[in-house]
Amino acid sequence: MVKVNENYLKLEKNYLFIRIAEKVNAFKASHPDATLIRMGIGDVTLPLAPVVVDAMKKAADEMGVKETFRGYEDSGAGYDFLRQAVSGYYKSFGADVPMDDIRINDGAKSDCGNLVDIFGDDNIVLVTDPAYPVYVDSNLMSGRKLVYADSDESNNFAALPCEEGYVLDGVMVHPDIIYLCSPNNPTGSVYTKEQLAAWVAYARAHGSVILFDAAYEAFITDAALPRSIYQIPGAKEVAIEMCSLSKTAGFTGVRCGYTVVPSELTATASDGTQVSLKQLWNRREGSKFNGVSYPVQRAAEAVFTDEGLKQIHENIRYYQENARVIAETMTALEIPFTGGINSPYIWFKCPDGMDSWAFFDKMLNEIAVVGTPGAGFGKNGEGWFRLTAFGDKENTIEAMARLRKMLSK
Ligand code: PLP
Numbered sequence: 481m482v483k484v485n486e487n488y489l490k491l492e493k494n495y496l497f498i499r500i501a502e503k504v505n506a507f508k509a510s511h512p513d514a515t516l517i518r519m520g521i522g523d524v525t526l527p528l529a530p531v532v533v534d535a536m537k538k539a540a541d542e543m544g545v546k547e548t549f550r551g552y553e554d555s556g557a558g559y560d561f562l563r564q565a566v567s568g569y570y571k572s573f574g575a576d577v578p579m580d581d582i583r584i585n586d587g588a589k590s591d592c593g594n595l596v597d598i599f600g601d602d603n604i605v606l607v608t609d610p611a612y613p614v615y616v617d618s619n620l621m622s623g624r625k626l627v628y629a630d631s632d633e634s635n636n637f638a639a640l641p642c643e644e645g646y647v648l649d650g651v652m653v654h655p656d657i658i659y660l661c662s663p664n665n666p667t668g669s670v671y672t673k674e675q676l677a678a679w680v681a682y683a684r685a686h687g688s689v690i691l692f693d694a695a696y697e698a699f700i701t702d703a704a705l706p707r708s709i710y711q712i713p714g715a716k717e718v719a720i721e722m723c724s725l726s727k728t729a730g731f732t733g734v735r736c737g738y739t740v741v742p743s744e745l746t747a748t749a750s751d752g753t754q755v756s757l758k759q760l761w762n763r764r765e766g767s768k769f770n771g772v773s774y775p776v777q778r779a780a781e782a783v784f785t786d787e788g789l790k791q792i793h794e795n796i797r798y799y800q801e802n803a804r805v806i807a808e809t810m811t812a813l814e815i816p817f818t819g820g821i822n823s824p825y826i827w828f829k830c831p832d833g834m835d836s837w838a839f840f841d842k843m844l845n846e847i848a849v850v851g852t853p854g855a856g857f858g859k860n861g862e863g864w865f866r867l868t869a870f871g872d873k874e875n876t877i878e879a880m881a882r883l884r885k886m887l888s889k
Pocket of ligand 1: 522586587588589590592612661665693695723724725726732736737
């Protein structure tokens with residue numbers, strides 16, 4: 481008789497955004513005339529940059545001609561033209577990442593989950609709380625134990641390593657795998673170089689591996705802030721980085737990202753031998769992944785051209801202006817918040833001590849604005865709320881006017 485993976489039974493019954501969608505659908509059914517403004521799910525709304533569309537069309541045409549048609553890509557790691565472009569992009573902000581350490585994928589979410597395949601199930605995993613739910617779920621699914629680093633008001637939602645370790649089942653432990661995300665989803669906080677260096681030093685001291693999620697690096701405007709963990713000396717021996725074109729270039733529906741596993745990164749096997757994590761990762765991908773489509777990779781290559789970068793930054797600036805409008809509203813309402821600068825997310829404290837699902841219901845029912853309750857991202861998210869700047873400008877302005885009105889009652 482078939483047995484299920486019992487670990488799945490330990491997961492929250494519904495992924496956060498499914499629960500939100502259910503509530504929104506019920507609201508729409510009972511308020512058919514309401515003009516709903518969605519600032520919940522972090523999806524982009526602007527169309528792809530013209531250079532990206534042109535590159536995708538050209539590649540589609542090539543696929544229709546015998547001489548230029550492409551089937552399976554040899555390695556499945558990504559075409560050299562794109563891996564070279566990503567390597568050049570890293571170089572532009574001071575990170576030395578050779579193309580051989582880069583693999584192209586269908587977005588960062590897949591690899592956030594897939595990477596754990598190369599690590600033993602007895603590793604202890606650290607996740608900052610609150611966090612992007614995929615880090616927690618992927619590890620619960622494989623039965624790993626988790627510890628949490630508190631991100632809260634006391635550290636401006638940027639948890640730093642605790643040198644004494646973390647309590648797991650009543651015992652102090654040092655985690656083996658550490659998930660970090662900067663700029664952070666959901667809190668919008670960004671690690672400084674010094675803060676990230678503290679995590680790198682912690683990982684080096686305790687033989688841990690950092691899985692660094694840089695999905696929002698393109699939103700960093702302050703040149704002093706790190707956009708890649710590889711801007712930190714010594715990181716290559718302890719860190720894997722995941723990044724994505726979803727938010728950088730509006731690829732949420734196109735699907736393309738990249739993961740870096742440095743050649744320098746090793747782990748110790750049970751017989752004491754040093755194993756290259758890059759080799760394990762390539763082996764895993766060789767068996768389970770056949771690469772990203774040619775037209776998508778050509779589209780991604782176009783993002784990293786001078787014209788592509790210029791065009792995607794016009795879109796990013798549009799979202800940054802929305803973030804400014806939201807942040808300005810919070811300031812005017814004297815609501816404590818993080819993010820909004822160097823990040824497309826604004827993370828604010830629910831007024832009057834409300835819990836975050838109660839505030840979600842209030843916003844939905846009273847002003848037809850959808851946000852994301854902080855509690856969905858972990859225990860420290862309770863009492864906090866996330867809004868995204870990925871909507872359109874008029875809706876963002878209108879939503880903030882409605883919020884001001886609601887809170888001035
Ligand atoms: N990482 C973080 C922190 C995210 O917020 C998201 C998407 O919202 C992703 C990764 C995954 O993005 P994608 O799979 O579209 O690349």
